[in-house]
Amino acid sequence: MPVNSEFQGRSYPPTAPYGVSAAKIREFAEAVGATDPVHVDADLARSRGYSDVIAPPTFAVLIAQQCDAQLVADPEAGIDYSRVVHGEQKFAHHRPLTAGDAVVGTLHVDTVREAGGHAMVTTRTELATVDGEPLCTAMSTIVIRGGE
Amino acid sequence: MDTAPTTPREATDVLRAEAVSVGETLGPVTIHIDRARLVQYAGASLDHNRIHWDERFAKGVGLPDVIAHGMFTMGAAVTVVTDWAGDAGRVLDYGVRFTKPVVVSYDEGADLEVSGVVKTLDADTRRATVELTAMAAGQKVLGRALAVVQLD
Numbered sequence: 001m002p003v004n005s006e007f008q009g010r011s012y013p014p015t016a017p018y019g020v021s022a023a024k025i026r027e028f029a030e031a032v033g034a035t036d037p038v039h040v041d042a043d044l045a046r047s048r049g050y051s052d053v054i055a056p057p058t059f060a061v062l063i064a065q066q067c068d069a070q071l072v073a074d075p076e077a078g079i080d081y082s083r084v085v086h087g088e089q090k091f092a093h094h095r096p097l098t099a100g101d102a103v104v105g106t107l108h109v110d111t112v113r114e115a116g117g118h119a120m121v122t123t124r125t126e127l128a129t130v131d132g133e134p135l136c137t138a139m140s141t142i143v144i145r146g147g148e
Numbered sequence: 149m150d151t152a153p154t155t156p157r158e159a160t161d162v163l164r165a166e167a168v169s170v171g172e173t174l175g176p177v178t179i180h181i182d183r184a185r186l187v188q189y190a191g192a193s194l195d196h197n198r199i200h201w202d203e204r205f206a207k208g209v210g211l212p213d214v215i216a217h218g219m220f221t222m223g224a225a226v227t228v229v230t231d232w233a234g235d236a237g238r239v240l241d242y243g244v245r246f247t248k249p250v251v252v253s254y255d256e257g258a259d260l261e262v263s264g265v266v267k268t269l270d271a272d273t274r275r276a277t278v279e280l281t282a283m284a285a286g287q288k289v290l291g292r293a294l295a296v297v298q299l300d
Contacts, residue, residue: 024192031192032223033179036236048162048235057230057239057295058223062193082209086218090243096236139243 002144003119004078008112012070017102017130018063025055025099032056042099054096061089064125064138067105071123072142079121079144087120088141094134102130110139117146162234165274165299174232174264174278179224181216181250182257189220203254216250216258221289225262225282229295232264232278238298240275245291250284260284267294274299 022042029039034056038045045053072079097103104127111122120143127136186200195217198205206214222244230236252258261283268277280293 027192028223031185031189032220032227034223034227034230034236036227036230038236048237050237054237056223056236057226057242058219061219061223065193065195086246088243088245089219089222090241092241093239 002078002080002083002146003112003121004076005112005114007071007074007077007109007121010071010109012067012107014104014106015063015067015070017104018066020055020097020099020101020103022053022099024062025053025059025097028059028062029056032058050096050098052099054098057091057093057096058089059097060091060093060127060136060138061140063103063105063127064140067107067125068123068140068142070107071109071121083145085143085145086140087143088122088139090139092137094136097127097135101135103127103135104130119144119146162238162300163232165269165271165276168266168269168276168299170266170269172266174266175228176261176263177228179260179262180257181220181224181252181260183214183252183254185257186214186216186220186252189217189223193217193219195219211249211251213251213253216252216260218244218246218249221246221250221260221282221284222293224260225280225290225293226295228262228264228280229278229297233297233299239295240298241296242294244280244293246289247291248284248287248289250289258284260289264295 106126108124122141125138264278264280267279276297278295282290
């Protein structure tokens with residue numbers, strides 16, 4: 001099996017805070033073609049009740065994948081990154097990520113299983129502000145293709 | 149940008165639940181993807197995996213050509229929902245399966261066609277569930293693509 005099954009149930013310590021900036025939100029929004037001005041116009045964002053510009057719904061992946069890297073880069077996990085394919089992704093938002101947020105992510109390895117010669121690893125990253133306000137739960141399933 | 153033109157929304161334009169019905173359709177919207185777009189997304193998302201921009205590398209690991217980031221496809225597809233809802237902050241839950249890669253050739257790039265349908269509407273919570281369909285080269289590239297939206 002191309003991944004260490006003993007990693008199921010493992011959790012990692014919270015990451016160092018990631019500072020969400022208006023500039024990164026704008027860059028990400030432009031990259032995915034998100035034209036809602038709430039991503040770039042702070043006054044408009046405030047008129048909708050947000051404290052500043054907000055990130056598009058999938059922006060959280062940027063932070064979550066940094067958390068996932070702790071597992072993927074862990075030699076003991078035995079994951080060959082060149083064989084990794086993204087299988088599934090889900091986000092449950094408590095509120096939109098907003099410019100000015102300082103976000104910490106806590107990575108949990110929920111399941112490690114084998115199917116059809118491939119390994120599938122489902123991780124869950126809980127994103128919260130440094131003050132402990134929950135922001136987003138990001139779940140990711142990666143498939144590690146088996147050897148030929 | 150290669151996305152279909154959309155009209156910027158004002159604060160008062162968030163969709164009301166009364167204006168929505170189950171079975172209502174969204175789109176289709178065609179999103180053109182070229183290599184430059186993937187490089188742009190790689191930089192914006194910090195996902196620098198070479199399979200998304202380096203053709204020689206991608207073919208070397210057994211792929212037919214450069215493929216789009218699954219997360220690019222997921223992020224581009226949901227703009228159909230956020231434009232419909234009138235506020236990108238109204239997406240509460242969003243999940244997809246990546247069923248087929250979007251192959252982005254040097255010459256033609258790829259066209260992603262995204263459409264949606266309202267599957268459920270809860271009058272009490274004013275939440276709608278939209279199922280998205282994303283097609284590229286005649287194949288469904290996302291599966292179980294569901295977004296839960298908080299309407300006004």
